[in-house]
Amino acid sequence: MAALSLFLDVPLMREADRLLDAYQEDPSPDKVYLDHWDCQTETGKVWVCPTVRQILLQIANDPTLDHEYLPVLGFPEFTRAATELALGRESRAVIENRAGGVHTVGGTGAVRIGAEFLQRWYNRSSPSPIAVYIALPQWDSLRCIFQDAGFTEIRPYHYWDTVRLAVAIDDFLEVLESAPDCSIVLLHAPEETGLTPKQWEEVARVMRRKRLFPFFDVPAQGLASGDLDRDAWALRHFVAQGFELFCAQSFSKTFGLYNERVGNLIVVVRDNETLLGICSQLQKLVMGMWYTPANLGARVIATVLNNPALLSKWKQSLQTLAERIMLIREKLKEKLRILGTPGCWEHLTAQSGTRSFTGLLPSQVAFLERHKHIYLLGNGQVSVCSINSHNLDYVAQGINEA
Amino acid sequence: MAALSLFLDVPLMREADRLLDAYQEDPSPDKVYLDHWDCQTETGKVWVCPTVRQILLQIANDPTLDHEYLPVLGFPEFTRAATELALGRESRAVIENRAGGVHTVGGTGAVRIGAEFLQRWYNRSSPSPIAVYIALPQWDSLRCIFQDAGFTEIRPYHYWDTVRLAVAIDDFLEVLESAPDCSIVLLHAPEETGLTPKQWEEVARVMRRKRLFPFFDVPAQGLASGDLDRDAWALRHFVAQGFELFCAQSFSKTFGLYNERVGNLIVVVRDNETLLGICSQLQKLVMGMWYTPANLGARVIATVLNNPALLSKWKQSLQTLAERIMLIREKLKEKLRILGTPGCWEHLTAQSGTRSFTGLLPSQVAFLERHKHIYLLGNGQVSVCSINSHNLDYVAQGINEA
Structure with missing residues (x-):
């Protein structure tokens, strides 16, 4: 058997997640990560629809369910x-x-x-x-x-x-x-x-x-x-x-x-x-x-x-989540107004959904990362859910300085 | 907007599962399907490892588990x-x-x-x-x-x-x-x-x-x-x-x-x-x-x-399942010997695992399907698990006649 691998020329692909790595390696206690892909709660945990746990238990307890293959096109x-x-x-x-x-x-x-x-x-x-x-x-x-x-x-x-x-x-x-x-x-x-x-x-x-x-x-x-x-x-x-x-x-x-x-x-x-x-x-x-x-x-x-009852509960929890996201946008805008941060921040509330363009330039993003331990994408996009009452003031202050 | 679909030339792919369709459409009460891809129990149900249900319950009850993404390469x-x-x-x-x-x-x-x-x-x-x-x-x-x-x-x-x-x-x-x-x-x-x-x-x-x-x-x-x-x-x-x-x-x-x-x-x-x-x-x-x-x-x-205790239990249940499969092979061979079916049936027990070549020719497979309502692949391969004490005699009799 040859001593050389058949796959000698396969290069190591560096993971694209430089941002997360840099955040995780940052020893600062103030560090904030603003690029979560999942929805975070006010306490920085991953949000789960409240009825999910109950349904998971029901499924685990249901003796009529088997584990046969689903159809190819699914359930x-x-x-x-x-x-x-x-x-x-x-x-x-x-x-x-x-x-x-x-x-x-x-x-x-x-x-x-x-x-x-x-x-x-x-x-x-x-x-x-x-x-x-x-x-x-x-x-x-x-x-x-x-x-x-x-x-x-x-x-x-x-x-x-x-x-x-x-x-x-x-x-x-x-x-x-x-x-x-x-x-x-x-x-x-x-x-x-x-x-x-x-x-x-x-x-x-x-x-x-x-x-x-x-x-x-x-x-x-x-x-x-x-x-x-x-x-x-x-x-x-x-x-x-x-x-x-x-x-x-x-x-x-x-x-x-x-x-x-x-x-x-x-x-x-x-x-x-x-x-x-x-x-x-x-x-x-x-x-x-x-x-x-x-x-x-x-x-x-x-x-x-x-199930109409569960559906209505889920819709309600989605609405609550969406309102929380909108509230964070409002609060951040308000905070930046109070700090007298240059520029207009209307675009924060004009957008919707979990992710938002902040309008920060790459140089400002780099400043935030280097000096304030705040990590976000180079294009200035953040996950609004990553902001909560614990880090809102710090993030707003950081943006203001940038 | 044009009245014709962009996908007019996409042909309907007939599913390859002619055998299962034919079996399901067969009104005979004697019909037997010998091409299951999952492991069947003695009563024709899908076999599940006995510890699985208990672990599923544990997982559903565990408040420390979240639902965040696994790493890309998995658990x-x-x-x-x-x-x-x-x-x-x-x-x-x-x-x-x-x-x-x-x-x-x-x-x-x-x-x-x-x-x-x-x-x-x-x-x-x-x-x-x-x-x-x-x-x-x-x-x-x-x-x-x-x-x-x-x-x-x-x-x-x-x-x-x-x-x-x-x-x-x-x-x-x-x-x-x-x-x-x-x-x-x-x-x-x-x-x-x-x-x-x-x-x-x-x-x-x-x-x-x-x-x-x-x-x-x-x-x-x-x-x-x-x-x-x-x-x-x-x-x-x-x-x-x-x-x-x-x-x-x-x-x-x-x-x-x-x-x-x-x-x-x-x-x-x-x-x-x-x-x-x-x-x-x-x-x-x-x-x-x-x-x-x-x-x-x-x-x-x-x-x-x-978990060493669960692992040993699982190994035991696998062994039991494998023994059941081997026993079915033995019983079928013995039955064919008693019936005086022409040919040597040693190959049934010389093979192992859930699937087995029977040695039946395409014409014999066709005979079984047409006259005995027994459904198996044209190459004579069957899922041994599909045979149980309820259909063993009927299947052996069918093979004998074929």
Whole structure:
């Protein structure tokens, strides 16, 4: 046997998480980390939907449940309820049986399965590679998924104007106008973007004219406005306009069940026959990737979504969480006003959802990290949930000094 | 908006499960299905490891457990214990820190992640596509995984002589001898094949000379002989011989936890530095596929593997299950002897594990289905667990008539 490894040329990939590493190594007692991907509570713990523990106990105690494989496309009560939650029960696509869901391993799994399908079946007659557009804040996490699925033309776009500190709708529309016809565009809604319905209507108009394919990414329906229906406005508008589309839906944040990996790939197409063909091909792709999805998380979520009492409790807790996030935004803005921090901070409350652009420049972000032990992304984005009453004053003071 | 779907040309993929459909549609009260993929108990229920329910309750009751994401490579206590279970605690590869595990979504996920890695990093200087060899009984389930990962040269081999009703070791060795150097060979151990240690040594010798890459597929360690160490003999022999290899390990059958999707991709290489490089690349691939694996199943299994009392209980229950399978083989052979069925049925007990070649010809399989409502694969393979004291006589009688 040769003494050298067959894999000598495999380089060590450094993890991208420099920020977390730097935070963890910082010995300062004042240090604050503002880039959590999960929702933190006021005490800095991970938020979990209050009914979840009770349902987990019920499931563990239920002698009628077995541990047989789920169907390849997942837990049907879950996919149906999740799809209706996004599109609305009254959606024509639902009523006409031309919308369906595939239960996936988290939101990532939903994007990946969708990308694999599109890579094989979307616009196959195109002589040049299909372009995929991904918004900058999602660029790092989503680009590699489309790359791994075989797409070669992946392009970033931005919807946030770092000078005007507002949605950069004109730039966004310009990107869409100049995109090759039939490109795929990842639309991130409802979180963060804060596009108004009017702006979404404009986006839909351009996308229709250019025959661009909408692939929605819905990581936390309900956490932007606190209202599930309002947060689904953009998606439902596209469906109502007759678009065929995909939507990757995640329940990690809205149930606080990160580690059970529950996602749903929603497919909306012209008619039921097309839907059945697509689902049969998605089934083949799932069988080659994870065979069938994991059960527990989807069972918990299906229990909530299909029980009116639990559903109403969950909606209430989502609203409370969303209100807490909005309150933090208000408090931070107010604090900065009192400190007399230069600049206008209206954009803090004009945005919604768990993540927020602060408008801080890379040099200011570096100052915060070096001198105040406050860690956030170079583009100035923070997780609003990472701020609580214990660190709010310190963070505001830090921003003021920066 | 055009009235035609963008996906008009997506054909409906018929599910491959013709057999199950035919069985389910058969109105006969005598019907018997002999192709279950899960382990059935004497009463035709799915077998679950007896300690699982108790651990599930413990987990649901434990207030210290949160639901944060697992690390990308999974639950460390699980991967370490699972890897040691396969390789042995005393394995030099383990002691020298050059064996590692990646917690995956089931055995399928382990094969897929391994295949994706090999497609990118294995033998990159080869001018022609790398050939992958898959044994015929696993052909249907594994071929699509390697295809989806981008391999184009996938070839079947057989290790079962349908005339002599015995392991076709000469044919197997001949395939290995004639394979292009550095091909990848899927080795299915310990189940079914029933290769003796001497035959495995021969396989390893040829594979070393031809520099073939071993990718073990271990779906149910412990269920062939009832002894975990004995079932790991072939894998450990390859490791001891200094091979670098992959091994996809599944716990679905051995814990009866099919729907929580627990797998582990074991990587054994020359040294720790190479292992770290490979794991960092695997991490990148996982992030683009499911981001991090699901928690529950791995937590249950880690609890058992890391607790000596629970481990010994589990080993006992595995042994009982394996003995039951062996007893069914004995009983069926005896029954056929009493009925005076033509032919020798020694091969029923010469094989081990949950699945078995019966030696029935396609015409006999068709006869059983048409006239006796007994459903099995065209190659004569059955799931031994699907036979129990209620249907044993009927099945034996059917085989006798066929």
